[in-house]
Amino acid sequence: MAIKMKRSGAAGKVPTTAQLDLGELAINTYDGRVFLKRNDGSEAIVELLNSGRAILAGTGLTGGGSFAADRTLAADLATQTEAEAGTASTKLMTPLRTAQAIAALASASGSTSLSAGEVIRSRVDGYVQNTSSSGYATRHSFDFAQNGTIRVSFEGSSSSSEPAYFRITRLRNSVLTALGTWSIAGTAWAARSLDVDVAQGDRVSIQYLASIRTVTTGFGKDTSTTTYYGYARIQNVRFKTGGENLIPGIYAPVEND
Structure with a gap:
Protein backbone atom coordinates (compact mmCIF):
# COMPACT_ATOMS: atom_id res chain seq x y z
CA MET A 1 0.00 0.00 0.00
CA SER A 51 20.95 17.07 -0.27
CA GLY A 52 20.08 19.49 -3.00
CA ARG A 53 20.86 22.32 -0.62
CA ALA A 54 24.44 23.52 -0.36
CA ILE A 55 26.84 25.49 1.83
CA LEU A 56 28.25 28.26 -0.30
CA ALA A 57 31.68 29.76 0.27
CA GLY A 58 31.32 33.51 0.58
CA THR A 59 33.92 36.23 0.24
CA GLY A 60 37.23 35.23 1.79
CA LEU A 61 36.31 31.53 2.00
CA THR A 62 36.86 28.41 -0.07
CA GLY A 63 35.21 24.99 -0.04
CA GLY A 64 31.60 24.18 0.71
CA GLY A 65 29.21 22.13 -1.43
CA SER A 66 26.00 20.13 -1.13
CA PHE A 67 24.85 18.22 1.95
CA ALA A 68 25.48 14.93 0.13
CA ALA A 69 28.86 14.73 1.91
CA ASP A 70 30.87 16.36 4.71
CA ARG A 71 32.07 19.79 3.67
CA THR A 72 34.87 22.05 4.91
CA LEU A 73 35.10 25.80 4.67
CA ALA A 74 38.59 27.30 4.67
CA ALA A 75 39.87 30.86 4.84
CA ASP A 76 41.18 32.25 1.57
CA LEU A 77 44.29 33.97 2.90
CA ALA A 78 46.20 36.75 1.22
CA THR A 79 49.76 36.12 0.11
CA GLN A 80 52.52 38.48 1.22
CA THR A 81 52.53 40.04 -2.25
CA GLU A 82 48.76 40.62 -2.10
CA ALA A 83 48.99 42.04 1.42
CA GLU A 84 51.75 44.48 0.49
CA ALA A 85 49.99 45.53 -2.73
CA GLY A 86 46.79 46.27 -0.81
CA THR A 87 44.50 45.86 -3.81
CA ALA A 88 42.77 42.50 -3.20
CA SER A 89 39.29 42.89 -1.71
CA THR A 90 38.32 39.21 -1.37
CA LYS A 91 41.22 37.86 0.71
CA LEU A 92 41.58 37.54 4.50
CA MET A 93 44.55 38.89 6.47
CA THR A 94 46.49 37.14 9.24
CA PRO A 95 48.47 39.12 11.87
CA LEU A 96 51.65 38.30 9.91
CA ARG A 97 50.24 39.59 6.65
CA THR A 98 48.95 42.71 8.43
CA ALA A 99 52.41 43.44 9.82
CA GLN A 100 53.95 42.93 6.37
CA ALA A 101 51.41 45.29 4.81
CA ILE A 102 52.02 47.99 7.43
CA ALA A 103 55.77 47.61 7.02
CA ALA A 104 55.41 48.06 3.26
CA LEU A 105 53.30 51.19 3.75
CA ALA A 106 55.78 52.59 6.25
CA SER A 107 58.63 51.98 3.84
CA ALA A 108 56.72 53.61 0.99
CA SER A 109 56.04 56.68 3.14
CA GLY A 110 59.72 57.11 3.96
CA SER A 111 59.80 55.49 7.40
CA THR A 112 62.72 53.12 7.88
CA SER A 113 63.26 50.19 10.14
CA LEU A 114 65.03 50.96 13.41
CA SER A 115 67.71 48.50 14.41
CA ALA A 116 67.86 47.10 17.93
CA GLY A 117 69.28 49.72 20.28
CA GLU A 118 68.80 52.60 17.84
CA VAL A 119 67.43 55.87 19.20
CA ILE A 120 64.69 58.08 17.77
CA ARG A 121 65.42 61.61 18.88
CA SER A 122 63.63 64.90 18.65
CA ARG A 123 64.89 67.27 15.99
CA VAL A 124 64.47 70.06 18.55
CA ASP A 125 66.17 69.36 21.87
CA GLY A 126 65.57 72.76 23.47
CA TYR A 127 62.85 72.74 26.09
CA VAL A 128 59.22 73.60 25.48
CA GLN A 129 56.83 74.74 28.17
CA ASN A 130 53.19 73.98 28.88
CA THR A 131 51.41 76.65 30.93
CA SER A 132 48.01 74.94 31.01
CA SER A 133 46.76 73.03 34.04
CA SER A 134 43.46 72.04 32.41
CA GLY A 135 44.77 69.07 30.44
CA TYR A 136 47.89 67.24 29.38
CA ALA A 137 49.63 68.50 26.26
CA THR A 138 51.33 65.96 23.98
CA ARG A 139 54.97 66.64 23.18
CA HIS A 140 55.70 63.56 21.08
CA SER A 141 53.73 60.60 19.73
CA PHE A 142 54.99 57.53 17.93
CA ASP A 143 53.04 54.73 16.27
CA PHE A 144 54.52 51.27 15.84
CA ALA A 145 54.04 48.73 13.10
CA GLN A 146 55.74 45.85 14.88
CA ASN A 147 55.82 44.27 18.33
CA GLY A 148 58.73 44.99 20.62
CA THR A 149 60.04 47.07 23.51
CA ILE A 150 60.78 50.78 23.44
CA ARG A 151 62.59 52.79 26.15
CA VAL A 152 61.06 56.24 26.48
CA SER A 153 63.16 58.90 28.20
CA PHE A 154 62.96 62.64 28.73
CA GLU A 155 64.11 65.45 30.98
CA GLY A 156 61.48 67.42 32.87
CA SER A 157 61.41 70.38 35.20
CA SER A 158 59.11 73.03 36.58
CA SER A 159 59.27 76.80 36.22
CA SER A 160 59.29 77.13 40.01
CA SER A 161 59.23 75.16 43.23
CA GLU A 162 55.66 74.18 42.40
CA PRO A 163 55.35 70.71 40.80
CA ALA A 164 54.83 70.01 37.12
CA TYR A 165 53.40 66.72 35.90
CA PHE A 166 54.54 64.33 33.21
CA ARG A 167 53.28 61.01 31.92
CA ILE A 168 53.87 58.35 29.27
CA THR A 169 50.75 56.87 27.72
CA ARG A 170 49.97 54.01 25.36
CA LEU A 171 46.92 53.99 23.10
CA ARG A 172 45.94 50.41 22.25
CA ASN A 173 42.65 49.38 20.63
CA SER A 174 41.19 52.84 21.41
CA VAL A 175 42.03 52.45 25.13
CA LEU A 176 44.42 55.04 26.59
CA THR A 177 46.56 53.83 29.50
CA ALA A 178 48.95 55.95 31.58
CA LEU A 179 51.98 53.69 32.00
CA GLY A 180 54.08 56.08 34.06
CA THR A 181 53.32 59.37 35.85
CA TRP A 182 55.84 61.74 37.47
CA SER A 183 55.68 64.91 39.53
CA ILE A 184 58.78 67.09 39.22
CA ALA A 185 59.25 70.27 41.27
CA GLY A 186 62.03 72.83 40.90
CA THR A 187 63.85 74.27 37.92
CA ALA A 188 66.61 71.63 37.82
CA TRP A 189 66.24 69.12 35.02
CA ALA A 190 65.33 65.59 36.15
CA ALA A 191 65.73 62.58 33.83
CA ARG A 192 62.97 59.99 33.69
CA SER A 193 62.62 56.82 31.59
CA LEU A 194 60.27 53.88 31.14
CA ASP A 195 60.40 50.63 29.15
CA VAL A 196 57.18 50.15 27.20
CA ASP A 197 55.95 47.03 25.44
CA VAL A 198 54.49 47.97 22.07
CA ALA A 199 52.36 45.99 19.63
CA GLN A 200 51.20 46.64 16.10
CA GLY A 201 49.09 49.79 15.99
CA ASP A 202 50.09 51.09 19.44
CA ARG A 203 50.67 54.79 19.91
CA VAL A 204 53.09 55.87 22.64
CA SER A 205 53.00 59.50 23.77
CA ILE A 206 54.89 61.75 26.17
CA GLN A 207 52.69 64.39 27.80
CA TYR A 208 53.14 67.21 30.30
CA LEU A 209 50.89 69.36 32.48
CA ALA A 210 51.34 72.57 34.50
CA SER A 211 50.05 73.11 38.04
CA ILE A 212 48.34 76.22 39.35
CA ARG A 213 47.68 76.63 43.09
CA THR A 214 45.79 79.52 44.64
CA VAL A 215 46.25 80.35 48.33
CA THR A 216 44.05 82.82 50.21
CA THR A 217 45.29 84.36 53.49
CA GLY A 218 43.99 86.94 55.96
CA PHE A 219 40.47 87.95 57.00
CA GLY A 220 37.97 90.56 55.86
CA LYS A 221 39.60 93.55 54.22
CA ASP A 222 43.03 92.04 54.85
CA THR A 223 42.32 89.01 52.66
CA SER A 224 44.87 88.43 49.92
CA THR A 225 45.12 85.77 47.23
CA THR A 226 48.40 84.44 45.88
CA THR A 227 48.67 82.17 42.84
CA TYR A 228 51.61 79.82 42.47
CA TYR A 229 52.51 78.45 39.04
CA GLY A 230 54.44 75.36 38.14
CA TYR A 231 54.77 75.40 34.37
CA ALA A 232 55.85 72.08 32.89
CA ARG A 233 59.07 72.09 30.87
CA ILE A 234 60.34 69.15 28.80
CA GLN A 235 63.38 68.48 26.64
CA ASN A 236 65.60 65.73 25.17
CA VAL A 237 62.85 63.26 24.38
CA ARG A 238 64.19 59.87 23.25
CA PHE A 239 62.66 56.61 22.04
CA LYS A 240 65.17 53.75 22.06
CA THR A 241 64.43 50.31 20.67
CA GLY A 242 65.03 47.21 22.75
CA GLY A 243 66.20 43.88 21.39
CA GLU A 244 64.07 44.03 18.25
CA ASN A 245 64.00 45.94 15.01
CA LEU A 246 61.01 48.27 15.01
CA ILE A 247 59.24 50.20 12.30
CA PRO A 248 57.58 53.48 13.31
CA GLY A 249 54.02 53.78 12.04
CA ILE A 250 53.01 56.23 9.34
CA TYR A 251 50.86 58.38 11.70
CA ALA A 252 53.57 60.63 13.14
CA PRO A 253 57.15 59.35 13.41
CA VAL A 254 57.99 62.66 15.13
CA GLU A 255 55.29 65.01 16.31
CA ASN A 256 55.40 68.70 17.33
CA ASP A 257 58.99 69.22 16.19
Whole structure:
Protein backbone atom coordinates (compact mmCIF):
# COMPACT_ATOMS: atom_id res chain seq x y z
CA MET A 1 0.00 0.00 0.00
CA ALA A 2 1.44 3.39 -0.96
CA ILE A 3 1.85 6.03 1.74
CA LYS A 4 1.04 9.50 0.55
CA MET A 5 1.92 12.70 2.35
CA LYS A 6 0.44 16.12 2.05
CA ARG A 7 2.01 17.65 -0.98
CA SER A 8 2.22 20.72 -3.17
CA GLY A 9 3.58 21.23 -6.67
CA ALA A 10 3.93 25.00 -6.29
CA ALA A 11 7.48 26.36 -6.32
CA GLY A 12 8.55 27.67 -2.93
CA LYS A 13 5.38 26.48 -1.17
CA VAL A 14 5.88 25.72 2.57
CA PRO A 15 3.11 24.29 4.78
CA THR A 16 1.83 26.18 7.81
CA THR A 17 1.57 24.72 11.32
CA ALA A 18 -2.22 24.62 10.93
CA GLN A 19 -1.90 22.41 7.84
CA LEU A 20 0.17 19.64 9.49
CA ASP A 21 -0.51 17.36 12.44
CA LEU A 22 2.34 16.30 14.69
CA GLY A 23 4.10 13.33 13.06
CA GLU A 24 2.72 14.20 9.63
CA LEU A 25 5.04 15.04 6.73
CA ALA A 26 4.55 17.32 3.75
CA ILE A 27 6.49 17.31 0.51
CA ASN A 28 6.97 19.96 -2.15
CA THR A 29 7.18 17.91 -5.35
CA TYR A 30 8.38 20.90 -7.37
CA ASP A 31 11.33 21.81 -5.10
CA GLY A 32 11.99 18.32 -3.71
CA ARG A 33 11.68 19.54 -0.11
CA VAL A 34 10.23 17.69 2.91
CA PHE A 35 8.73 19.33 6.00
CA LEU A 36 7.41 18.34 9.42
CA LYS A 37 5.85 20.16 12.35
CA ARG A 38 7.88 20.51 15.52
CA ASN A 39 6.46 21.31 18.95
CA ASP A 40 8.95 22.10 21.72
CA GLY A 41 6.53 24.34 23.55
CA SER A 42 5.83 26.35 20.44
CA GLU A 43 4.94 25.01 17.02
CA ALA A 44 7.13 25.53 13.98
CA ILE A 45 7.65 24.04 10.53
CA VAL A 46 11.04 22.38 10.07
CA GLU A 47 12.56 21.40 6.74
CA LEU A 48 14.27 18.03 6.67
CA LEU A 49 17.78 17.76 5.28
CA ASN A 50 17.84 18.26 1.56
CA SER A 51 20.95 17.07 -0.27
CA GLY A 52 20.08 19.49 -3.00
CA ARG A 53 20.86 22.32 -0.62
CA ALA A 54 24.44 23.52 -0.36
CA ILE A 55 26.84 25.49 1.83
CA LEU A 56 28.25 28.26 -0.30
CA ALA A 57 31.68 29.76 0.27
CA GLY A 58 31.32 33.51 0.58
CA THR A 59 33.92 36.23 0.24
CA GLY A 60 37.23 35.23 1.79
CA LEU A 61 36.31 31.53 2.00
CA THR A 62 36.86 28.41 -0.07
CA GLY A 63 35.21 24.99 -0.04
CA GLY A 64 31.60 24.18 0.71
CA GLY A 65 29.21 22.13 -1.43
CA SER A 66 26.00 20.13 -1.13
CA PHE A 67 24.85 18.22 1.95
CA ALA A 68 25.48 14.93 0.13
CA ALA A 69 28.86 14.73 1.91
CA ASP A 70 30.87 16.36 4.71
CA ARG A 71 32.07 19.79 3.67
CA THR A 72 34.87 22.05 4.91
CA LEU A 73 35.10 25.80 4.67
CA ALA A 74 38.59 27.30 4.67
CA ALA A 75 39.87 30.86 4.84
CA ASP A 76 41.18 32.25 1.57
CA LEU A 77 44.29 33.97 2.90
CA ALA A 78 46.20 36.75 1.22
CA THR A 79 49.76 36.12 0.11
CA GLN A 80 52.52 38.48 1.22
CA THR A 81 52.53 40.04 -2.25
CA GLU A 82 48.76 40.62 -2.10
CA ALA A 83 48.99 42.04 1.42
CA GLU A 84 51.75 44.48 0.49
CA ALA A 85 49.99 45.53 -2.73
CA GLY A 86 46.79 46.27 -0.81
CA THR A 87 44.50 45.86 -3.81
CA ALA A 88 42.77 42.50 -3.20
CA SER A 89 39.29 42.89 -1.71
CA THR A 90 38.32 39.21 -1.37
CA LYS A 91 41.22 37.86 0.71
CA LEU A 92 41.58 37.54 4.50
CA MET A 93 44.55 38.89 6.47
CA THR A 94 46.49 37.14 9.24
CA PRO A 95 48.47 39.12 11.87
CA LEU A 96 51.65 38.30 9.91
CA ARG A 97 50.24 39.59 6.65
CA THR A 98 48.95 42.71 8.43
CA ALA A 99 52.41 43.44 9.82
CA GLN A 100 53.95 42.93 6.37
CA ALA A 101 51.41 45.29 4.81
CA ILE A 102 52.02 47.99 7.43
CA ALA A 103 55.77 47.61 7.02
CA ALA A 104 55.41 48.06 3.26
CA LEU A 105 53.30 51.19 3.75
CA ALA A 106 55.78 52.59 6.25
CA SER A 107 58.63 51.98 3.84
CA ALA A 108 56.72 53.61 0.99
CA SER A 109 56.04 56.68 3.14
CA GLY A 110 59.72 57.11 3.96
CA SER A 111 59.80 55.49 7.40
CA THR A 112 62.72 53.12 7.88
CA SER A 113 63.26 50.19 10.14
CA LEU A 114 65.03 50.96 13.41
CA SER A 115 67.71 48.50 14.41
CA ALA A 116 67.86 47.10 17.93
CA GLY A 117 69.28 49.72 20.28
CA GLU A 118 68.80 52.60 17.84
CA VAL A 119 67.43 55.87 19.20
CA ILE A 120 64.69 58.08 17.77
CA ARG A 121 65.42 61.61 18.88
CA SER A 122 63.63 64.90 18.65
CA ARG A 123 64.89 67.27 15.99
CA VAL A 124 64.47 70.06 18.55
CA ASP A 125 66.17 69.36 21.87
CA GLY A 126 65.57 72.76 23.47
CA TYR A 127 62.85 72.74 26.09
CA VAL A 128 59.22 73.60 25.48
CA GLN A 129 56.83 74.74 28.17
CA ASN A 130 53.19 73.98 28.88
CA THR A 131 51.41 76.65 30.93
CA SER A 132 48.01 74.94 31.01
CA SER A 133 46.76 73.03 34.04
CA SER A 134 43.46 72.04 32.41
CA GLY A 135 44.77 69.07 30.44
CA TYR A 136 47.89 67.24 29.38
CA ALA A 137 49.63 68.50 26.26
CA THR A 138 51.33 65.96 23.98
CA ARG A 139 54.97 66.64 23.18
CA HIS A 140 55.70 63.56 21.08
CA SER A 141 53.73 60.60 19.73
CA PHE A 142 54.99 57.53 17.93
CA ASP A 143 53.04 54.73 16.27
CA PHE A 144 54.52 51.27 15.84
CA ALA A 145 54.04 48.73 13.10
CA GLN A 146 55.74 45.85 14.88
CA ASN A 147 55.82 44.27 18.33
CA GLY A 148 58.73 44.99 20.62
CA THR A 149 60.04 47.07 23.51
CA ILE A 150 60.78 50.78 23.44
CA ARG A 151 62.59 52.79 26.15
CA VAL A 152 61.06 56.24 26.48
CA SER A 153 63.16 58.90 28.20
CA PHE A 154 62.96 62.64 28.73
CA GLU A 155 64.11 65.45 30.98
CA GLY A 156 61.48 67.42 32.87
CA SER A 157 61.41 70.38 35.20
CA SER A 158 59.11 73.03 36.58
CA SER A 159 59.27 76.80 36.22
CA SER A 160 59.29 77.13 40.01
CA SER A 161 59.23 75.16 43.23
CA GLU A 162 55.66 74.18 42.40
CA PRO A 163 55.35 70.71 40.80
CA ALA A 164 54.83 70.01 37.12
CA TYR A 165 53.40 66.72 35.90
CA PHE A 166 54.54 64.33 33.21
CA ARG A 167 53.28 61.01 31.92
CA ILE A 168 53.87 58.35 29.27
CA THR A 169 50.75 56.87 27.72
CA ARG A 170 49.97 54.01 25.36
CA LEU A 171 46.92 53.99 23.10
CA ARG A 172 45.94 50.41 22.25
CA ASN A 173 42.65 49.38 20.63
CA SER A 174 41.19 52.84 21.41
CA VAL A 175 42.03 52.45 25.13
CA LEU A 176 44.42 55.04 26.59
CA THR A 177 46.56 53.83 29.50
CA ALA A 178 48.95 55.95 31.58
CA LEU A 179 51.98 53.69 32.00
CA GLY A 180 54.08 56.08 34.06
CA THR A 181 53.32 59.37 35.85
CA TRP A 182 55.84 61.74 37.47
CA SER A 183 55.68 64.91 39.53
CA ILE A 184 58.78 67.09 39.22
CA ALA A 185 59.25 70.27 41.27
CA GLY A 186 62.03 72.83 40.90
CA THR A 187 63.85 74.27 37.92
CA ALA A 188 66.61 71.63 37.82
CA TRP A 189 66.24 69.12 35.02
CA ALA A 190 65.33 65.59 36.15
CA ALA A 191 65.73 62.58 33.83
CA ARG A 192 62.97 59.99 33.69
CA SER A 193 62.62 56.82 31.59
CA LEU A 194 60.27 53.88 31.14
CA ASP A 195 60.40 50.63 29.15
CA VAL A 196 57.18 50.15 27.20
CA ASP A 197 55.95 47.03 25.44
CA VAL A 198 54.49 47.97 22.07
CA ALA A 199 52.36 45.99 19.63
CA GLN A 200 51.20 46.64 16.10
CA GLY A 201 49.09 49.79 15.99
CA ASP A 202 50.09 51.09 19.44
CA ARG A 203 50.67 54.79 19.91
CA VAL A 204 53.09 55.87 22.64
CA SER A 205 53.00 59.50 23.77
CA ILE A 206 54.89 61.75 26.17
CA GLN A 207 52.69 64.39 27.80
CA TYR A 208 53.14 67.21 30.30
CA LEU A 209 50.89 69.36 32.48
CA ALA A 210 51.34 72.57 34.50
CA SER A 211 50.05 73.11 38.04
CA ILE A 212 48.34 76.22 39.35
CA ARG A 213 47.68 76.63 43.09
CA THR A 214 45.79 79.52 44.64
CA VAL A 215 46.25 80.35 48.33
CA THR A 216 44.05 82.82 50.21
CA THR A 217 45.29 84.36 53.49
CA GLY A 218 43.99 86.94 55.96
CA PHE A 219 40.47 87.95 57.00
CA GLY A 220 37.97 90.56 55.86
CA LYS A 221 39.60 93.55 54.22
CA ASP A 222 43.03 92.04 54.85
CA THR A 223 42.32 89.01 52.66
CA SER A 224 44.87 88.43 49.92
CA THR A 225 45.12 85.77 47.23
CA THR A 226 48.40 84.44 45.88
CA THR A 227 48.67 82.17 42.84
CA TYR A 228 51.61 79.82 42.47
CA TYR A 229 52.51 78.45 39.04
CA GLY A 230 54.44 75.36 38.14
CA TYR A 231 54.77 75.40 34.37
CA ALA A 232 55.85 72.08 32.89
CA ARG A 233 59.07 72.09 30.87
CA ILE A 234 60.34 69.15 28.80
CA GLN A 235 63.38 68.48 26.64
CA ASN A 236 65.60 65.73 25.17
CA VAL A 237 62.85 63.26 24.38
CA ARG A 238 64.19 59.87 23.25
CA PHE A 239 62.66 56.61 22.04
CA LYS A 240 65.17 53.75 22.06
CA THR A 241 64.43 50.31 20.67
CA GLY A 242 65.03 47.21 22.75
CA GLY A 243 66.20 43.88 21.39
CA GLU A 244 64.07 44.03 18.25
CA ASN A 245 64.00 45.94 15.01
CA LEU A 246 61.01 48.27 15.01
CA ILE A 247 59.24 50.20 12.30
CA PRO A 248 57.58 53.48 13.31
CA GLY A 249 54.02 53.78 12.04
CA ILE A 250 53.01 56.23 9.34
CA TYR A 251 50.86 58.38 11.70
CA ALA A 252 53.57 60.63 13.14
CA PRO A 253 57.15 59.35 13.41
CA VAL A 254 57.99 62.66 15.13
CA GLU A 255 55.29 65.01 16.31
CA ASN A 256 55.40 68.70 17.33
CA ASP A 257 58.99 69.22 16.19
